[in-house]
Amino acid sequence: MSQQVKERVSQSKFLERFVWGTTFTSRICDLSIPTKQQRVRCTIFLLLVAWNELRQEFALGEITPAECQRWRNAIGNLDVLECLATLKTADDLTLRLVSEGKVLDWSYDRFKRDLKEAGGRPGFLIPIIPLVKAAMSSSGDIRWIRALHQCFFFAKKVSFVHDERACQLDAVEHFCSVDREIRCSMRIEGPRRFFEKYLNDEIRPEPADFRHGSGRTAEVRRHEVFFAKDMCLGRDDLIEFGLRQLNLPNDLLPFRSFSRVGELLVVPKDATKGRTIVAEPTTCQWWQQGCASALWRYIENHPYLSRRIDQEKNGYENNILAREGSVNGDFATIDLSDASDTVYWPFLLQILAPSQDLQAMCIAGRTGIIHSDLIPGDGTIAIRKFAGMGSALTFPIECLVFCAIVEEAIELSGGNPHGSRYHVHGDDIVVETHYAEAVLEKLTEYGFKPNLQKSFYKRNILWNFRESCGGEFLDGESIAPIRLSRNFSGWPEKTDFHPVQPWPASLVDLINTSFCVLDDVRRTCIRKLFELLPKRLWPVFDYDGTKGIKSFCPSNFHLEKRYNSRLQRMEVRCGRWRSTHRYDERHPSSVLVRELPNANILSDYCLGSWLYEWLREAYVRSRNSNFERRCDLGLPYDAICVEGLEPLGASWAQVQDEDPL
Numbered sequence: 001m002s003q004q005v006k007e008r009v010s011q012s013k014f015l016e017r018f019v020w021g022t023t024f025t026s027r028i029c030d031l032s033i034p035t036k037q038q039r040v041r042c043t044i045f046l047l048l049v050a051w052n053e054l055r056q057e058f059a060l061g062e063i064t065p066a067e068c069q070r071w072r073n074a075i076g077n078l079d080v081l082e083c084l085a086t087l088k089t090a091d092d093l094t095l096r097l098v099s100e101g102k103v104l105d106w107s108y109d110r111f112k113r114d115l116k117e118a119g120g121r122p123g124f125l126i127p128i129i130p131l132v133k134a135a136m137s138s139s140g141d142i143r144w145i146r147a148l149h150q151c152f153f154f155a156k157k158v159s160f161v162h163d164e165r166a167c168q169l170d171a172v173e174h175f176c177s178v179d180r181e182i183r184c185s186m187r188i189e190g191p192r193r194f195f196e197k198y199l200n201d202e203i204r205p206e207p208a209d210f211r212h213g214s215g216r217t218a219e220v221r222r223h224e225v226f227f228a229k230d231m232c233l234g235r236d237d238l239i240e241f242g243l244r245q246l247n248l249p250n251d252l253l254p255f256r257s258f259s260r261v262g263e264l265l266v267v268p269k270d271a272t273k274g275r276t277i278v279a280e281p282t283t284c285q286w287w288q289q290g291c292a293s294a295l296w297r298y299i300e301n302h303p304y305l306s307r308r309i310d311q312e313k314n315g316y317e318n319n320i321l322a323r324e325g326s327v328n329g330d331f332a333t334i335d336l337s338d339a340s341d342t343v344y345w346p347f348l349l350q351i352l353a354p355s356q357d358l359q360a361m362c363i364a365g366r367t368g369i370i371h372s373d374l375i376p377g378d379g380t381i382a383i384r385k386f387a388g389m390g391s392a393l394t395f396p397i398e399c400l401v402f403c404a405i406v407e408e409a410i411e412l413s414g415g416n417p418h419g420s421r422y423h424v425h426g427d428d429i430v431v432e433t434h435y436a437e438a439v440l441e442k443l444t445e446y447g448f449k450p451n452l453q454k455s456f457y458k459r460n461i462l463w464n465f466r467e468s469c470g471g472e473f474l475d476g477e478s479i480a481p482i483r484l485s486r487n488f489s490g491w492p493e494k495t496d497f498h499p500v501q502p503w504p505a506s507l508v509d510l511i512n513t514s515f516c517v518l519d520d521v522r523r524t525c526i527r528k529l530f531e532l533l534p535k536r537l538w539p540v541f542d543y544d545g546t547k548g549i550k551s552f553c554p555s556n557f558h559l560e561k562r563y564n565s566r567l568q569r570m571e572v573r574c575g576r577w578r579s580t581h582r583y584d585e586r587h588p589s590s591v592l593v594r595e596l597p598n599a600n601i602l603s604d605y606c607l608g609s610w611l612y613e614w615l616r617e618a619y620v621r622s623r624n625s626n627f628e629r630r631c632d633l634g635l636p637y638d639a640i641c642v643e644g645l646e647p648l649g650a651s652w653a654q655v656q657d658e659d660p661l
Contacts, residue, residue, distance in 0.1 A: 019045040024080040029161045042490025047155045051128050053520040060130045074123030083124035084271035091152035101460030106136040150481040159268030159486045168266040171274040172374040184344040184447035190408030196354040203298045203357040210290030217282040218263040232282035234258030242364025258283045264372035268486040278390035288392035291361035295396045309399045315469025317423045321430040322466040326473035332436035332457030333468040337449045339427030340394045343386040409438040428468045512545040537575035571652040
């Protein structure tokens with residue numbers, strides 16, 4: 001270990017002692033609960049480590065004990081969650097100055113004043129004041145802007161209050177108020193013409209397209225077995241109408257009734273807010289999955305629509321156009337607020353009329369009544385929107401609607417949509433800059449709410465900023481930062497380990513995300529992981545991070561080794577992790593297996609053990625908590641198989657590289 005690395009580790013340990021010696025309070029959230037206090041401390045600690053690393057990157061010195069004490073005194077009487085919300089305010093303010101081309105007019109005093117006026121807490125930024133001042137006097141160097149953006153963005157999305165009743169009430173009230181306030185022009189000739197032109201063919205799902213989604217439903221929680229969802233399937237008049245219209249077998253669903261009422265849930269958004277999603281009725285979710293598969297297949301095979309919308313590339317085309325727009329200003333990026341909650345149902349019905357199949361899909365799959373104990377009155381609301389977040393049809397339908405609106409705006413501006421390079425991915429729209437104002441005007445006319453703070457369509461002399469689908473570009477360079485996930489759980493305070501906790505996989509994800517970006521954060525997380533885990537569960541290092549921790553020169557000499565004579569290779573014993581960044585691997589020899597968290601270790605023995613475990617569990621009629629991951633194997637309709645592998649258990653993996661020493 002080099003002397004520089006030793007100093008960085010020593011500074012990290014000092015910051016850790018400082019943070020754990022501080023008690024954080026909040027008026028919004030009860031931080032007297034040990035687990036929440038621990039989460040806040042882990043978040044603040046990693047934030048300080050990131051800030052310290054960025055300061056040293058620009059030769060501004062490390063965070064000193066005196067600065068730490070000043071920072072502690074400044075936030076002593078403040079709400080720590082409001083302080084974390086200051087990061088979002090500061091980040092929005094920075095990006096607004098950049099996008100408006102006012103970088104050369106920056107000054108720290110002006111930034112501090114604007115931050116106070118926006119409700120921020122400048123005292124929370126004491127550890128990075130030298131960095132902020134240096135950036136303000138840098139004459140707009142992109143490296144400094146990237147560093148500032150990283151400072152503000154790193155922890156601004158971590159959520160602590162989504163399970164607090166006050167936060168849930170605010171989120172539910174917002175959902176209801178947005179629904180009440182939907183206003184939409186019914187002059188639908190333009191959008192309807194788009195559907196007449198491109199969606200007038202048959203769009204028919206196959207029986208094999210229908211399946212359960214991975215999320216929870218109104219009747220069944222997320223981790224319950226799939227056949228519990230099967231028992232909730234049913235039909236009503238709308239489902240039967242859809243079966244007839246789409247020429248599907250009448251026995252596709254059992255002949256029993258179901259309740260077409262969705263459940264409104266509050267999930268994390270940022271430090272002080274939650275957002276709502278709808279848990280659809282099981283039958284509606286099953287129907288939406290099949291119809292969405294057919295609709296995506298139609299879009300992907302369509303010679304024109306496939307140029308405008310993509311699902312598989314995850315916004316890649318939007319990123320390419322956004323980068324190009326940041327160089328020459330030719331493309332604008334437009335973002336919408338509450339996009340999925342503002343698709344007015346009568347408006348959608350009218351513009352879908354030319355496509356009878358697509359209209360039938362939406363009618364049969366729509367959930368018009370939403371329930372929540374937090375809704376005043378009887379706890380239900382009849383929504384005016386098409387659907388909320390949670391419906392499998394929401395994303396493709398809003399893509400098509402926004403394409404129709406963009407094409408109408410281009411035509412009214414005297415342009416030809418076929419000559420445009422516009423692209424749509426959900427509520428992220430990229431279009432030529434000279435059409436941007438017309439598109440914004442049309443979106444507002446049809447009841448949508450453009451987010452002007454996150455829509456960038458101005459040409460600047462110095463440079464242009466564009467953001468779309470997670471890509472952020474300034475003068476052609478990516479300044480997209482890394483961040484802690486909304487569900488970041490930190491790590492336990494004690495060294496004893498419970499095998500079902502999600503924190504090790506979460507830390508592995510953060511370690512791999514920080515690779516070659518924030519080395520001190522990565523090093524700190526690796527240290528905590530190895531301190532708290534038993535040796536048999538230490539993760540393995542590999543080249544691409546698919547099996548553990550990504551490394552240029554993986555060396556696993558610290559793990560227990562053995563020689564596997566059957567496979568004639570050296571192996572190490574390590575923890576098995578399911579990271580969210582991992583590719584969705586499929587086992588090549590089994591077409592029956594649909595969703596496997598560890599497809600790379602599947603074998604006939606595993607498959608046999610799964611079947612054995614299913615038979616054993618079915619015999620005793622109990623569901624053990626050790627078998628939380630279930631996989632639908634395409635067996636008979638009422639069959640289910642559970643994964644017979646211990647969660648986060650140890651396994652043997654091939655040695656990637658020997659210790660160079």
